[in-house]
Amino acid sequence: MPKKYHIDIKPTPLNVKLIPKFKITRGENCINCGKCTKVCIYEAHKRSEQDIRKIADPYMVACRNCFRCIQECPRGALAKGLEPDFQALGGAYWKPDMFLSIWKQAEDGKVPVSGAGYRGPFTGPGFDGMWTDMSEIVRPTRDGIHGREYISTAVELGRKLNHLEFDGSGALVSKIFNVVDVPLPIVFDIPASDLLTSNVKNAMVTAAEALGSFAIFPSAEISPDMQRHMQHIIPLMTPDSIGANTALIQSARVIALEYSGALLENFAAVRRSVRNISSALVIVRINAATGVEDTIVQLTKAGVEIIHIAADYCGMEVQGERYIKDVIRAVHLRLIDERMRDEISIIASGGIGMAEHVPKALLCGADLTAIGLPLLIALGAFVYQQPARKIVMPEGIEKIPVGIARQRIVNLMGAWHSQLLEVMGAMGIREARRLRGETGRAIFFDEIDRETFGKLFQKQESANV
Amino acid sequence: MKPDSVIIKPMPSRFKHQVPKYKVTRSDACINCGMCANSCPYGVHERIEGHNKMRPPIDYKCIGYECRKNDEFYCVYRCPRKALSLSLNPMYDALGDCRWTSDMIVATWIMAETGYPPERTDLGYHIGNSGGGFDKLRLKFPDNPPLVEREEISTAIRLNRRDDGRAEVVISTPVYGGGMSFGSVSLATMLSKARNATIWNTFTCTGEGGYPEMLHPYDDHVITQVATGLFGVREETIQRVKIVEFKYAQGAKPGLGGHLLGEKNTESVARMREAVKGTPLFSPFPFHSVYSIEDHKKHIDWIKEMNPRALVSVKVSTPNDVDMVAVGSYYAGAHIIHIDGGYGGTGAAPDIAKKNIAMPIEYAIPKVHNFLRDEGARDVVTLIASGGIRTAHDLAKAICLGADGAVIGTAEMVALECVRCGNCESGRGCARGIASTDSELADLFDDQWATQRLTNLYHAWNVQLVDILQRMGMKSVTELVGRTDLLEHVDYS
Numbered sequence: 001m002p003k004k005y006h007i008d009i010k011p012t013p014l015n016v017k018l019i020p021k022f023k024i025t026r027g028e029n030c031i032n033c034g035k036c037t038k039v040c041i042y043e044a045h046k047r048s049e050q051d052i053r054k055i056a057d058p059y060m061v062a063c064r065n066c067f068r069c070i071q072e073c074p075r076g077a078l079a080k081g082l083e084p085d086f087q088a089l090g091g092a093y094w095k096p097d098m099f100l101s102i103w104k105q106a107e108d109g110k111v112p113v114s115g116a117g118y119r120g121p122f123t124g125p126g127f128d129g130m131w132t133d134m135s136e137i138v139r140p141t142r143d144g145i146h147g148r149e150y151i152s153t154a155v156e157l158g159r160k161l162n163h164l165e166f167d168g169s170g171a172l173v174s175k176i177f178n179v180v181d182v183p184l185p186i187v188f189d190i191p192a193s194d195l196l197t198s199n200v201k202n203a204m205v206t207a208a209e210a211l212g213s214f215a216i217f218p219s220a221e222i223s224p225d226m227q228r229h230m231q232h233i234i235p236l237m238t239p240d241s242i243g244a245n246t247a248l249i250q251s252a253r254v255i256a257l258e259y260s261g262a263l264l265e266n267f268a269a270v271r272r273s274v275r276n277i278s279s280a281l282v283i284v285r286i287n288a289a290t291g292v293e294d295t296i297v298q299l300t301k302a303g304v305e306i307i308h309i310a311a312d313y314c315g316m317e318v319q320g321e322r323y324i325k326d327v328i329r330a331v332h333l334r335l336i337d338e339r340m341r342d343e344i345s346i347i348a349s350g351g352i353g354m355a356e357h358v359p360k361a362l363l364c365g366a367d368l369t370a371i372g373l374p375l376l377i378a379l380g381a382f383v384y385q386q387p388a389r390k391i392v393m394p395e396g397i398e399k400i401p402v403g404i405a406r407q408r409i410v411n412l413m414g415a416w417h418s419q420l421l422e423v424m425g426a427m428g429i430r431e432a433r434r435l436r437g438e439t440g441r442a443i444f445f446d447e448i449d450r451e452t453f454g455k456l457f458q459k460q461e462s463a464n465v
Numbered sequence: 466m467k468p469d470s471v472i473i474k475p476m477p478s479r480f481k482h483q484v485p486k487y488k489v490t491r492s493d494a495c496i497n498c499g500m501c502a503n504s505c506p507y508g509v510h511e512r513i514e515g516h517n518k519m520r521p522p523i524d525y526k527c528i529g530y531e532c533r534k535n536d537e538f539y540c541v542y543r544c545p546r547k548a549l550s551l552s553l554n555p556m557y558d559a560l561g562d563c564r565w566t567s568d569m570i571v572a573t574w575i576m577a578e579t580g581y582p583p584e585r586t587d588l589g590y591h592i593g594n595s596g597g598g599f600d601k602l603r604l605k606f607p608d609n610p611p612l613v614e615r616e617e618i619s620t621a622i623r624l625n626r627r628d629d630g631r632a633e634v635v636i637s638t639p640v641y642g643g644g645m646s647f648g649s650v651s652l653a654t655m656l657s658k659a660r661n662a663t664i665w666n667t668f669t670c671t672g673e674g675g676y677p678e679m680l681h682p683y684d685d686h687v688i689t690q691v692a693t694g695l696f697g698v699r700e701e702t703i704q705r706v707k708i709v710e711f712k713y714a715q716g717a718k719p720g721l722g723g724h725l726l727g728e729k730n731t732e733s734v735a736r737m738r739e740a741v742k743g744t745p746l747f748s749p750f751p752f753h754s755v756y757s758i759e760d761h762k763k764h765i766d767w768i769k770e771m772n773p774r775a776l777v778s779v780k781v782s783t784p785n786d787v788d789m790v791a792v793g794s795y796y797a798g799a800h801i802i803h804i805d806g807g808y809g810g811t812g813a814a815p816d817i818a819k820k821n822i823a824m825p826i827e828y829a830i831p832k833v834h835n836f837l838r839d840e841g842a843r844d845v846v847t848l849i850a851s852g853g854i855r856t857a858h859d860l861a862k863a864i865c866l867g868a869d870g871a872v873i874g875t876a877e878m879v880a881l882e883c884v885r886c887g888n889c890e891s892g893r894g895c896a897r898g899i900a901s902t903d904s905e906l907a908d909l910f911d912d913q914w915a916t917q918r919l920t921n922l923y924h925a926w927n928v929q930l931v932d933i934l935q936r937m938g939m940k941s942v943t944e945l946v947g948r949t950d951l952l953e954h955v956d957y958s
Contacts, residue, residue, distance in 0.1 A: 022559055027521065029520075029521055040896075041892070041893055041896050041906070042892075042896070064886055064888045064891075064896070065559060065884070065886045066884065066886045066888065066896035066897060067484060067559075067560070067884050067886070067897075068480075068896055068897065070482065070484065070556065071478075071480035071481060071482045071483070071484070072480055072481055072482070073481075073482070074481065075521075076481075076482050076521065076523060076524075077521075079555075079556060080555075080556045080559050081555030081556060081558060081559055082555070082558050082559055101816070111815045111817070112815065112816045112817075113724075113813050113814065113815050113816070113890060114813070114814070114816055114819075114887040114888070114889075114890065115811060115812050115813050115814075115887045115888060115889025115890045115891075115895075115900065116810060116811065116875065116883075116885045116886075116887040116889065117564070117716075117717055117808055117809050117810040117811060117819060117852075117853065117875060118564065118717070118807075118808045118819040118820045119562035119563070119564055119565070119885070119887070120562070120563065120564070120595075120820060121563055121595050121596050121597070122595040122596050122597025122598050122600065122601075122808075122825065123596065123597045131807065131821055131822065131823065131824060132821050132822055133784050133785050133822075133823065133824075134714070134719040134720035134782065134784045134822050134823050135720065135784065354817075355817055356817050356820065356821045360821075419815065419817045422721055422815055422817060422818060423817060423818075423821065423822065425720060425721065425750070426719060426720025426721055426750075426818070426822050427720065428720075440785075443785060443823075443824050445597075448824060448828050449597075449828075449956075452827075452828045452831055452832070453601075453602075453827075453954045453956070453957055454957055456831065456949050456952075456954070456957075457949075457952075457953060457954040457957035457958045458957050
C-alpha cells in the first residue's frame with residue numbers, strides 16, 4: 001500500500017484580535033458579589049486583577065452562551081446581546097459564524113464538533129440547497145468495508161483517455177497525456193492584492209508545498225524568494241506574457257492562462273509556445289458567466305486540458321445569475337453530452353468557504369476546487385460584503401512568522417481534509433475522483449421538495465378543481 | 466388522554482432569572498413615586514421604602530406589548546412622568562436560532578413549568594424560522610368538524626402490529642424519549658426521563674452506554690439500545706425490557722460513528738461501558754457484522770431468541786433509499802421502524818454532518834410511509850419519526866405525513882432548561898448540568914424536579930394534540946396518520 005497521505009496539524013494560536021460573538025455588559029447595580037465568577041465554567045467572569053474587590057470586564061472570547069451568569073446574577077445586573085462588530089462581519093454569504101469556524105480550525109486543525117442539532121436554515125441558495133447522501137447500513141451494494149484510512153482524496157489535473165489503443169502486436173499506440181496528482185481536491189487561488197505581505201505569500205506557498213498541492217499566483221506577484229517553491233506554484237498570466245515569463249514556466253509543473261476570446265482562436269499556437277519552454281500543464285482560467293459551458297466545450301475541442309471556472313467571492317457568476325454549484329453542474333453535464341468530460345479537468349472556485357463546499361462542488365461535477373478567502377480568514381482577516389467587498393488584514397500581520405501563518409493554513413486544510421473523509425466515509429465512496437458528478441450521492445433541495453411536497457400539495461389542488 | 470398516573474404540578478425554573486423577551490427602560494425622569502410598583506401585577510417594578518431610587522426593572526417578568534390593553538396598570542401609560550418605555554430585549558437575540566427560536570425555547574420552558582401551553586399570546590412557538598419543512602407546513606382544520614368531546618379523544622398508539630404473540634405494547638401518548646446514553650447525559654437526566662416515561666405510560670431509551678441500575682424499577686418503560694459499539698449490551702439487559710432498539714445510524718451524524726470524548730468517560734461511565742476511564746470511546750459505523758438484510762435479520766432473530774416477549778425497533782437515518790431500508794427491516798422482523806432525520810439532535814457531532822448528510826425528516830416520512838403502504842406492510846409495522854420534532858404541532862404534522870408517532874430528544878432537554886448552546890461535548894460538559902457527568906455540574910438539579918418538568922411538558926403537548934384532534938373532529942390520533950390532505954404547504958398550496 002502506498003504511503004498514506006497525512007497532514008501534520010499542530011495547535012497554533014494567532015496573536016491578533018478576533019471578534020467574540022456575544023457581548024455581556026455589567027450594569028451599575030452589580031454588587032461585585034462574585035456569583036458570576038462561580039457559576040461560569042468557562043472563566044469568562046473573573047475578579048479584577050488590579051482590584052479584587054471588583055469583577056473584571058467579562059472575557060467574551062471565552063463565553064459559550066450558556067446564560068448561567070445572566071440567570072443567576074442575584075441583582076439581574078448582567079445584560080447580554082450579540083456583539084454588533086461580530087454581526088457586521090462578512091455578509092449574506094460569508095456568514096459571521098463561518099469566521100468563528102475557520103478561526104478555530106486554523107487554530108487546532110480539528111473537525112468542528114458541537115452538541116445539539118443543526119441550527120441553521122432548512123435550505124438556502126447555492127451549496128446550501130443540497131445535501132450529501134449516505135450509504136445506509138443494510139445496503140449490500142456499498143463500496144465495501146473500509147475505515148477512513150482507506151479513503152483517498154487524491155485527484156488528477158490533466159487530460160485522460162477514454163480508452164487505450166493497441167496495435168496488432170499489442171503495443172500501445174495511444175499517447176498518454178501528462179497528468180499531475182494533487183493529494184487533496186483543493187488548490188489555493190491567491191488574487192493580486194496589496195494586502196498580502198511577503199510573509200503571508202510565503203506562508204501560502206510553503207503551506208501548499210507542505211500539503212503537496214498548489215498555489216495559483218499572478219506571475220507578477222511571485223517574488224524571487226518564492227521561486228524556490230515553483231513546483232507548488234501555478235503562475236497565472238495572460239497569453240501575451242508567456243515570453244516574458246519563460247523562467248517561471250521553465251520551473252513550473254502547471255501554469256494558468258487568463259481566458260480571452262483570442263485564446264479560443266489561437267490556443268494551439270499558444271500551447272505550442274508553452275511546450276517549447278517546458279512540459280508544464282496549462283490551465284485556462286475563465287470567469288463563470290452565462291453561456292460559459294459553450295465556451296468550455298469549444299476550449300476543450302481546441303485542446304485545453306484544464307479549465308478553471310472562477311465565480312465571484314460569493315459563488316455567483318461574474319456575469320449572470322447562477323451560483324457556482326449550478327454552473328459546475330451545467331458544465332459537467334454539457335461535457336458529458338459532448339462525450340468529452342474526461343478530456344478535461346475542471347477546477348471550480350468562488351465562494352468555497354467551508355469544508356462541505358468541497359465535496360458538494362465535486363458532486364456537482366468539478367474535479368477540484370480552489371480557495372482564497374478562507375486562507376486569509378485563517379490568518380485573522382476580516383471580510384465585509386457591505387457596502388462592497390472589503391478585506392481587512394489584522395494589525396501586525398506582517399510580523400507574524402511565516403511558520404505560524406503556514407501552520408494555520410495547514411491546520412485549516414487538515415480540518416477540511418478530515419471533514420472530506422467523514423463525508424466520503426458516510427457516502428461509502430473511497431476515492432475523491434469518484435465523487436465527480438456523482439449526483440446519486442447528492443440530494444438537491446429543488447428536486448426533493450418538488451417531488452415530495454410539490455406532488456403532495458399541488459396534486460390536491462388540481463384534484464379539488 | 467392522560468393516564469391517571471400523570472399529576473400536573475407547577476415546577477418553576479431552577480434559576481433566579483429567566484431570559485427576558487422585553488426590556489423595560491426607566492429614564493432619569495423617574496421620581497421614585499412607586500406608581501409602577503404598585504400597579505404592575507407581574508412584579509416588574511420594585512420600590513424599597515427608604516431607598517431614593519427605584520430598583521432596576523426585572524425585565525423577564527414583563528409580558529410585553531400585549532400589556533397595552535391593561536389600561537389600569539400598563540406602566541408605560543400609567544407613569545406620571547412618562548419615564549418608562551418598553552422595547553425588545555437584545556438578550557433575546559442571543560437565545561435560540563432559526564430552528565429552535567427563542568420563542569419556542571421560552572414556550573417550552575413555560576410548558577415544563579406549568580404543564581400547559583403558554584397563556585401568553587406573544588410567543589410564536591408552533592413554527593420555527595428555518596424556512597422549510599415543518600416550518601412551511603400548516604395544519605388545515607375543517608370548517609365543520611364532527612363534534613367530539615375532549616374526553617372521547619384517544620392519543621394512544623399500539624407499537625406491536627405484527628400479531629406475532631409478542632407483548633401488546635400500547636403507549637398513552639404518541640411520543641417517547643430518544644436514546645441518550647449515560648455518559649452523554651447525567652444520571653438525574655436519565656432517571657427523570659425513565660420516571661416520566663413510566664408516569665406517561667410510554668418509553669425512554671438508554672442510548673448506547675449501558676443500563677444503569679437506577680433504571681431497573683422502570684424496566685417496562687425503557688428501551689435498551691444495541692448500537693454498533695455494543696457498549697453495555699448484555700443478555701441480562703436485553704431480557705429486562707419490552708423493546709430493544711437496533712441503532713444503525715443517527716440523523717445528526719448519519720454514516721458516522723458515535724464518539725464519547727475522553728473527558729466524559731468518567732469512572733462511573735467507564736464501569737458501565739466496561740471500558741477504561743478517560744479514553745475516548747468510539748462506536749464504529751456501520752455494524753461490522755451487518756452488510757445485508759439477511760445479516761440484519763440474523764441480529765433481530767438473535768434478540769428475539771434471547772427475549773421472546775420483546776419488540777424490536779430499528780433506528781435508521783434518512784438517506785435517499787431509506788424507504789428500501791424500512792421495508793427491509795420490516796421483512797427482517799422489526800416491529801418499529803424509527804427513522805431519524807438529518808436535522809436531528811445530538812450530544813456531539815461534526816458540524817459538517819449535522820448540516821449536510823442525509824435528508825430532513827419531513828421528506829423521509831412520506832417516502833417511507835408510501836413505500837410501506839405500496840408493499841402492503843404499512844399496517845403491520847409502527848413508523849416512528851424523529852429528528853427535528855420540536856413542538857406538538859411538528860408532531861401532528863409528522864403524523865399527517867405518515868408517521869404513527871415521534872421520538873423527541875431536544876424538547877426534553879429544553880424542558881430541563883437547556884438553552885441549546887451546543888457545548889454538551891466540551892470540557893466538563895453541559896454548563897447547565899443536563900448533559901454532564903461532572904461531579905459538580907451533574908448535581909445542579911435533582912430528578913424529582915426534572916421528572917415533573919418532563920411530565921408537564923408531555924402534558925402540554927398532549928393537550929395541544931387533543932386540541933388539534935378535536936378541531937379535526939377525530940376521536941383517535943390513529944385517524945390522523947397519513948392525512949396529508951389536512952396539511953398545506955406555504956409554497957405549493
